Amino acid sequence: MEHNLKDSIKAFLKANNLEEKLMEVRIKACWEKLMGNGITQHTTSIVLRNGKLYLTFDSAALKQELTYSKSKVIEMMNKDLGEEAVNEIIIR
Template sequence: MAKRENNYSSIEDLMKVVIKENNLTKGMNQMNVKDIWANLMGNGVVSYTESVQLQNKTLIVKLKSSVLREELSYGKEKIIKMLNDELGEELITKLMLV
């Protein structure tokens, strides 16, 4: 009887291969950024957030409050760093608050 080789892969590894082969990386990054924005910013900021979009390396966040927009603009660099750290790669280089 022939021995089988262990060719096991984790589901995470398999999903990465499927995402890469089907050119789904851009869409997955878009979803990840939205989820991470919600987790890092908390309910207070999320309640005033209309949309979060990643275009190239620019994160565009549409806010309902001009006061919140001004407040967040002071910490853009810190927000970019926190998001990139959570994503595990430098996906965002610019943050636009509109």
């Protein structure tokens, strides 16, 4: 029964194009957890589209720092999420 419910929920999310939105909510929570309050305060936008995570910051220094850490951030986020949800990070 549990397996059928899980499959039904996944099918509903997919049919209503909600899978990516749900993952985006999970990613926002993951971002706050992994990056902490300091970085989260300067993050003005987090958007997931087709495996690409678009991040916008209000700090040029933070943009520069995260540009050099993209692969590490992707690895940390995917590990925390338990799946390969983020393939690329684009900083704006």
